[in-house]
Amino acid sequence: MMKSGMNLTLLALAALPLVSTWAQDPHAGHGGGPAPADARDPHAYSGGFTLDEGPYALPGPRQLRLADEHLFGGVLVDRLERVDAGAGHHWAYDTRAWIGRDYHRAVLKAEGDIEAGRLEESSTELLWSRALSSFWNTEFGVRYDTGHGPDQGWLALGVSGLAPYWFEVDATAYLGEQGQTALALEAEYELLLTQRLVLQPRVELSAYGKDDGARGQGRGLSELVAGARLRYEIDRQFAPYVGLEWAAALGNTADMVRAEGESTQEGRWVAGVRFWF
Structure with missing residues (x-):
């Protein structure tokens, strides 16, 4: 016990010079204190040189630009396929x-069906997309549908992006003519079986705010489409695929389909190509 008390006393006596020095200059021993008289201004990091003046300036227009100052563009054909439902077939894109x-970017989305060489129905959207976070975008614009029943225009507002666990999600709300409202939700996932063989499950769900018999839109949940496509990437920009898909009409929409003497469920095989540039 006496030895321990003696050690503490010695440590206290050894620390006295350090405490005295710190009291006179709190920055002592920590690299602080006033800068030398000949120190360079820390804000003048370029030494007076700029992109336009000095021995390292490049001729002509400005040479260095940040990534978000460039204009980029791209086209993705996610699905271009033949759809075989047993009784017949058509093409879809x-x-x-x-x-x-x-x-900020402008986005054009288009999908539809082609039967007997004629555009059977289509949906086209022109949207303005703005980054909401690292993985999500907000989208606002217009949509125009043709095909089943009278043509219809919509205002569109939605979000799209990458959810946790790498699910790609696209959710959009629509306001149409005569106060009709709609909601569309799409989700898909890419499972890499090998470096080139990719399995892509996909689910699509739609709903409407009120009945519209002329266009075959029933209030509530309207249609569910679920399936999977197996593609082989010959290279990253071109991949043929085959798949199986199941579609079902729901709720009031199913009642409208039955009234027309058609089936409310349908299984179909698909085969096509996916490419981008």
Whole structure:
């Protein structure tokens, strides 16, 4: 016990010079204190040189630009396929194109069905997309539908992006003519079986705010489409695929389909290509 008390006393005596020094200059021993008289201004990091003046200036227009100052664009044909439902077949497409910068861009989405060489129905959206966070975008614009019943225009507002666990999600609310409202939700996931073989499950759900018999839109949940496509990426920009899909009409929409003497459920095989540039 006496030895322990003696050690503490020695440590206290050894620390006295350090405490005295710190009291006179709190920055002593920590690299602080006033800067030398000949120190360079820390804000003048370029030494007076700029992009336009000095020995390192490049001729012509400005040479260095940040990534979000460039204009980018792309086209993705996500689905271009033949759909075989047993009783017959048709062609379907789902594509999007965009142009803009990192935070703001214009987006064009188009999907539809072609039967007997004629456009049977289609949906086209022109949207303005703005980055909401690192993985999510907000989208606002217009949509125009043709095909089943009279043509219809919509205002669109939605979000799209990458959810946790790498699910790609697209959710959009619509306001149409005569106060009709709608909600569309799409989700898909890419499972890499190998470096080139990719399995892509996909689910699509739609709902409407009120009945519209002329267009086959029933109030509430309207249609569910679920399926999976297996593609082989010959390269990252071109991939043929095959798949199986199941579609079902729901709620009041199913009642309208039955009234027309048609089936409310349908299984179909698909085969097509996916490419982008």
